[in-house]
Amino acid sequence: MTTDRPSSPRPRPPRAPSRSQPTTVHGQVRLDPWAWLADLEDPAVLAHLRAEQAHTEQATAPLAPLAAQLFEEIRARVAETDRSVPVAWGPWWYYRRTLTGLEYALHCRAPRGPKDFDPPDPGNAPLPGEQVVLDENRLADGAAYLDVADVVPSPDHRRLAYTVDLRGAERYVLHVRLADQLDAPCERIAEVAAGVVFLDDRHLLYTRADHANRPWQVLRHRLGDPPEADEVLLREPDERFHLGLSRTKDGRYVLVESHAKVTSEIWVVPTDDPGARPAVLLPRREGVSYVAEHHRGWFLLLTDDQAPEFRVCxxxxxxxxxxxxxxxxxxxxxxxxxxxxxxxxxxxxxxxxxxxxxxxxxxxxxxxxxxxxxxxxxxxxxxxxxxxxxxxxxxxxxxxxxxxxxxxxxxxxxxxxxxxxxxxxxxxxxxxxxxVLGGYDPDRYDAARLWARAPDGERIPVSVVRRADVPLDGRAPCLLIGYGAYGHSLDPVFSSARLSLLDRGVTVALAHVRGGGELGRRWWEGARLTAKPTSFTDLLAVADRLVDAGWADPERIVLRGASAGGLLVGATLNLAPERFAGVVAEVPFVDCLTTMLDPTLPLTVTERDEWGNPLADPEVYRVMASYAPYDNVRPVPYPPVLATGSLEDSRVGCHEPAKWVQRLRAAHPANQVLLRVDLGAGHAGPSGRYAAWREEAFVLAVVLAFLGLANALRP
Structure with a gap:
């Protein structure tokens, strides 16, 4: 990373010792010198992660003033005291409020008339008769992390159920209490998964996770009974599937949904018979998925049965x-x-x-x-x-x-x-x-949809935005963001934080590569399983298109991706490290081959419908071994890389970026690679809004440094 400050000796990065133990899979010998970093019970691993964090803080110290400035810019654009638009639900308006200086939201309600559907004015003040039903700041009580996954009122709105995680490991505690009394006694059920729904005013359903953090049991709880008395209504033995809960809009049924990537099954429980056993809605058929709603005696099904892009029956x-x-x-x-x-x-x-x-x-x-x-x-x-x-x-x-x-x-x-x-x-x-405070004017910016041409001729959509006075002359620095997995779409949403890049002359582009869902099921299938490498060549094609259209300087393109998007940018980097000015990979799934070979890890089995099973299928192993970012680092100079990880991440273990960083450093002495480790968060990173803004400000400062704009003046 460069700034215009006087140069100083580069701090020496931590070197984790190599303890390679060869493994053979499908006749192929594989070396994994840093496999030991996956053992979080080893004191040496935590010591190494702390050393990585200290090194990153030292190496990025020159960027601290810029990161602080960016944080203040982000904060200055936000109405810190705010209120969501109230939602009519039963006899109440429900809404959320935030207050200046508080990290977390207040969940509130206020009385409404029986036919009053027009919400009150869109101001930020409390509504008349407001009740605070949940104060997340009180729940956090100084904890470094807080995730509230569910906030669910009972059908009569007298009680509130909510689930709380104070670590980031996605293991929750279920609380149930009177809704209008913050200090009312709580019923607590520990070690539950996210997802809770009331059957009626006295009974609720919740889920428990297995050793791999997969919700696999549904239990019924009667309020007032000890949790030990709760009955297991349903077990999902197939490790590809996870269970979820919902209540139909008309309140007639609770739906127990079992979903794998391409197959689903739903059971129904009538809410007027809370002791009933779940009855299957449609029996499971491999490769057929559906979701359901109930209306006037009919279940409305959104299904891909004989309909790849889905139909409604x-x-x-x-x-x-x-x-x-x-x-x-x-x-x-x-x-x-x-x-x-x-x-x-x-x-x-x-x-x-x-x-x-x-x-x-x-x-x-x-x-x-x-x-x-x-x-x-x-x-x-x-x-x-x-x-x-x-x-x-x-x-x-x-x-x-x-x-x-x-x-x-x-x-x-x-x-x-x-x-x-x-x-x-x-x-x-x-x-x-x-x-958007501070005088945001959309006319000062220009956005467009471009189409790149992939090597196989497919057209790849690209969403791109710049400040309108930045000429399309091929000299603008560019941040290129991608994801491309699970059929999830990287939608072109507004970001007030992004303005800090745009106002410094940076173009920002979203690459809608195959593997995502932007063009439907075929778009996902186009880079799923052994077709996954298509995502990487798509991303290179997008970079080419941005350059050819004058939106980006070919020497100043930085890649950014998170989770599966981290795999995308890591694999693309291995294909063409000379093409990019830097890479930011947040909680990146870069050691995918090791993870997918280990069925004891969280999510591995459920992920096989996305990535394949390299343990059982030699062709899947061959393809994954050809693109896994950790396994394919080349002995050549790479652009600077920032990787991030979270100690409590149950989805992408922090050992994945830690191992990748070591291999990048060992590949070439010129490689400058940093690892930022959050020792008190999970996959989503910091939970509080101010903490999240600080993290984003730090990342943006690093991006600007990679682009050579670390000390660019604001307009």
């Missing part, structure tokens, strides 16, 4: 468990439109869709009697959204009688906006737009 509630099902097709399969989610709001079916790399919402009126209606349903109307590249998604819509649809949209230029669509008139009303 209706199944009579009395026909559950039948195969083949007696369903009626409401929305047929369309190969150019991918259906992601469904919602039922006031006798309307709302679909979250993707078409041409752009997310959108579509609304279709539901007939009163699906059994006698003419089907399929007429084509729905599309909900207005900002110009591409943009994103939109469904908001909370818990009240089935509410005649308005809450949704949100944003773009690279438009701050996050909360809207209500009147389903009767078809008109949308903005309820609130994210405040």
């Amino acid at each position: 209706g199944l009579p509630a009395q026909a559950t468990g039948e195969l083949p099902p007696r369903w009626r097709e409401l929305v047929p399969h369309r190969p150019d439109v991918h259906l992601e989610a469904l919602e039922v709001v006031a006798d309307h079916l709302v679909l979250a869709e993707r078409a041409g790399a752009s997310p959108r919402l579509s609304v279709l009126p539901l007939p009163e009697d699906l059994g006698s209606a003419d089907l399929p349903l007429p084509e729905g109307r599309t909900v207005p959204a900002p110009p591409d590249p943009a994103a939109c998604w469904l908001g909370p819509n818990p009240d089935p009688a509410n005649p308005t649809l809450r949704y949100e949209h944003t773009s690279l230029l438009v701050p996050r906006t909360t809207l209500d669509l009147d389903l009767r008139s078809g008109r949308s009303q903005v309820r609130k737009q994210q405040d």
Whole structure:
């Protein structure tokens, strides 16, 4: 990293001793010199991680003033005292508030009239009659980390259930107490997974995780009983599947959902019979997935059965468990439109869709009697959204009688906006737009959708933004961000923190490479399993397109990716280290081959539908061994690299970036590689908002240093 400060001797990075023990898989010998770093019980490992953190602090000390400045810029754009748009739920308005100086949110409610669906004014003040039902700051009580995964009122709204993790390991404690008394006695159930739902006012369901942190049991708890008396309702023995819980919008059923990557099965429990055993909705069929909602005696199913991009079918509630099902097709399969989610709001079916790399919402009126209606349903109307590249998604819509649809949209230029669509008139009303303090003017910036051409001829979408006065002459430094896995999309959402880069002349690009979901199921399948290397050549093609179109300087492109996106940028770096000015890899899945060879690690078995099983399949092993970032570091100079890890990360162990950093350093004496370790957080990093802003400010300072702009003046 460079600054314009006087040079000083580079601090010597920690060197972990090599303790290589060769292993042979499918006749191939593999060396792993730093495998011992995975043993967090070894005191030497923690000592090494602390040494890495100290080294990074020393090496980046010249950037501290810039990081502090960036933090203040980020903070100055945020309305620190704020209130979300209230949501009508039962007799209450529910909303969240933040207060200046507090890391975490307050969960609040205030009384509303029985037919009062228009939320109060979008100001930041408490509503009349406000009750604080949960203060996350009190829960943290000085802890370095806090994650509240669930906040669920009982059907009568008298009680509140919530799950709390104070480590980052995604092991939670379930609390249940009276909603209107913060100091009321709590029932506590330890060692639960995220996900809790009330059956009725006296019974709830929750999940427990196995040794691999996979939710695999559903238990029923009667309030007032000791947890030891809780009954296990369901066990999922197949390690590829994890269990989740939801309640249908009309409150008639609780759904127990078992999901693998490409297969699912749902069981239903009627809420008017809390002692009932779960009944299967549709029996499991390998390679078929579905989600469900209930409406007027029918289950509405979003399924990929004979429909790669999904279709919507209706199944009579009395026909559950039948195969083949007696369903009626409401929305047929369309190969150019991918259906992601469904919602039922006031006798309307709302679909979250993707078409041409752009997310959108579509609304279709539901007939009163699906059994006698003419089907399929007429084509729905599309909900207005900002110009591409943009994103939109469904908001909370818990009240089935509410005649308005809450949704949100944003773009690279438009701050996050909360809207209500009147389903009767078809008109949308903005309820609130994210405040961006300091005089943000979207006209000062320019965003575009580009298309890159991959080596196999496929067109790859790219979302890109710059300040409008930065010329398209191929001289702008560029931050290129990618993910490309699990069918998850890297949506072009607004970021006020990003303005600190744009205002320093940096172009920011989002690469929608294959492996993601931007162009539907085929986009995911195009870089899944043994096709995974397609993601890496896609990313190189995106970099080429940015240069050819004049958006980026070929000598000043920095890559950034997190988790599976860390694998993406790490593997791409190995293909062409000379192409990039630096890489930021956050909690990166860079030692993927080692992890996927070890079925005892969290998530390994459930991940096989994404990456394959290299332990059982020689071809999967061959392909993964050819791209795994840790295994393919070349003995050549690399650009500077910042990797991050979290000690409590149960998804990507911090040994993965630690091992990768060691191999990069050993590959060439010129390689400057840093590891930043959070010793008190999990996969998502710091939990408090100020802590998260400081972390982002640090990363942005490093990006600017990699780009040669560490001390660039603000305009």
